[in-house]
Amino acid sequence: MSASPPDLPHILTRPPQPFDPKVLDGLRSPEVSKVATFWVGRGSGLSKNERVGAVLKAMKDDAAAERAARSLGRVDRETLAAYRRYGGTVNGTVIRLDLQARGVLEVVEHVSTYYRSSHWRHNPLAGLAERLALVRNRRSSYWSPGYSSETEKPFPLYSLHPALLRHIEPAGPAPWSVPALKAAPQPEPVRLPAEVALDLARVFAYVTTRGQVRLNKSGELGTPALRSLAKAVPLAEEPGYPLPEVQALYFEVLRETRLILVDDTDAYADPDAATRLSTLATAQQMHAWARAWLHARYWGDGTGIGSSEGYSYSHDEEGDRAAARQVLAWALSGLAHAEDEWFGLSDFLTELYALARDRSYGGVGAGAGSWDPGLVEERGWHKLPPGEERERLGWLDRSGRWYANALMVTLGHLGLVQRGRSQPGARTADCFRLTPWGQAVFGAPEVEPPDEEAEAKFLVVQPNFDVVAYLDRVSAAGAGTLGRLAEAEATASGRVRTFHVSQASVYQATESGMTPTEVTEFLRRHSQNDLPANVVRSLSDWFARRESLIVRAGLTVLAFPSPAARDDYLSRHKGSACGERFALVAAPDARVALANALVSNHRERLRQTLVADEHGRLRATGPADLVQEARLRRLAERTSDGWRLTGASIRRALDQGCRPGLLSAWLEDHLAGPLPPLLERALDAWMGKASPLELGELTLLHVGDLRDFHALAGSERLRPFLQGSVGPGWLVVPRQAVKELSGVLKELGFTVARELTPGPLPTEESELLTEVTPGGRRKRSRD
């Protein structure tokens, strides 16, 4: 059965921006008159406010909008028709190229001895903007230097006024193309949509299995995350057209097609979106991939991710990179209407340069590590004197190379472009053509996609769970689904591939949103043979195993002191009975309020009702709830008046699998105040993190005066009688030297008492934050 081809919108389709009435407030009276003349039919005889009111009314009146559209002249109508072709909003460079190609805009050149300048013979956009038939977009104010001619600058980002949309017929394709090659080239193998879909499915499965992938602060896939992804999902490379960080391209395509969602710095898979995409025809999927590439902010053609193309606004939707991609898509839409023709890369870029060169901003560059198409033989072009040739070579070396990478590498990898060489082996003879799918994507809405077989039998399922897939017979949706439920060979390429169905792969498929029935039916529907009985049986067992173990998150659990209380609650409220005393309520119905209930929020804050003392006793300032009771049972001993933390209780908890960090977190969750420092140190000690202590008997000499202390401690004469120091003012004396030291001190005039007078224990925080090292020196432990 062949599915009818889907209708695709133009690849650059972008809806008009809603009209903001405040635009009128900023206009002067003569400007409002021009707007009123167009929209209302008259501008005189009314005050400014009355004219504004009449304009706003006309903009909401379909008949007035139709009348205004009819009043347009031929050139104005052709201009708006071009906007209408692209949905209403068009990038400023793209509309310049488009209107030039249609002959609506004509360049008038002035060449003198000293300079060359140009201007438009007639610029209809300015007049249409004055009448608010075109409305300047809020995002159109980016930097543009004044030294280049107006014909080399992008126009502001304009939108066709939404009220005019249905009264302007869209224009047809712009008459722009490149001469096709006369001789048939040597074609390179084309990437099939099924191959791309499979690779996308594998990256999607990785994100699904991981649960979430950490992004860096700017939202990019960071190097560690990319390394993990590349290691887990090795993909075949194309040596002739090296794609940097191929997994990152697929990640960004999945992000832009909303299969991967981003919440702050976490990326996670959306199984519902994957299920929706799996129902789309190949042409629709490839259209979505191409649109994703157009908008992929973090992907750099030729450079991969994590690289700037030189401008801080290159991530902006109207920045260099996005504008250049739109220009390329526009140019390809011109080629898409040619029947299966090959084009020389150099010819294409030369024509694009002639039309698109734009000196108003820095343009794009692919970087030194990118694929080098060898467009510029003379690398020293920057040493040439200023002039046309230097500009052309410079453009080809920088922007031309970027376009070549986007076209031949990125779009080639996505199966939209087929590469070839017009002279086999020659470096500069690269050529290309759009694949049939590429023609449909870039030639929409006029070019229809190829027919495809929705129910293709492209699989052979074997009793050893291997699945042989013929990728040239399957749609992107079919391949994508296969990629979700079977493991592919790591870096296999080619049109016949072997997959393996396993419990893990089928589990992954069901976790990513497929139902067991969908998995079995997919294999049955697309298999050339009957599914082997052992495969059917194993699938059934695997599904049953999954159903036998369910983790259900985001619930509200209600606990009751008696079965009667629970049943009474459920007779009046939503919820499911659980055991004898519990009820489970799903999240949407979870706004339950019960009088005098102990309320605990497992995501934000648990009940903090415990107070600990130095003996490890835990006194409760309120009744313990389920979580507190269960955790205390793990980490403390029950006593007659509550709970107590002991070495035995902590060791038991550790033996049962609780890690030290978890025990500390549990206590922190429930304590109303800080742990007494002694208990905190004891907990560390019980968990095996104790610092060694020393306990023994010493004879000490206490020297109260610090000058005396330093004199004694530093004395060569007294050194034989001193063993060390335990802190300022305190010297350790070996027992056998006591008598002799007493004699020497007496001789020196000191009076030595027989009793020690220790100072008070430290109480200040600064003193508590110090520790005594075994050598007797004091040091700061934390500041």
Next chain:
Amino acid sequence: MPRKANSASAAARSAAALLDEVLPLAEPAAVEVHHHAAVLEVSDPAQLVELAADSTLRPFLLCRLAANVALVDPGRAGQLAEALRNRGHTPKVLSPGEPL
């Protein structure tokens, strides 16, 4: 035959005793509301004995709410699912909002 029946019954008693020890049935003394909670459901109560006896999994399970339902330690449902997978299980993970 009677001996076999006795032996099966003893095994069941010992499993129940083990479960009571490692994952006791919760007995709330007051009405409690636990928002954003997570539970682990098994089709066969004996599975809970197996899971709770595993020292890697046990810290994730606090107590039983029913013969086949355990309360999961707050905020750790995702880690429990990961730990179960690492131990060779294939848990079905239901997100918030899925019907009961």
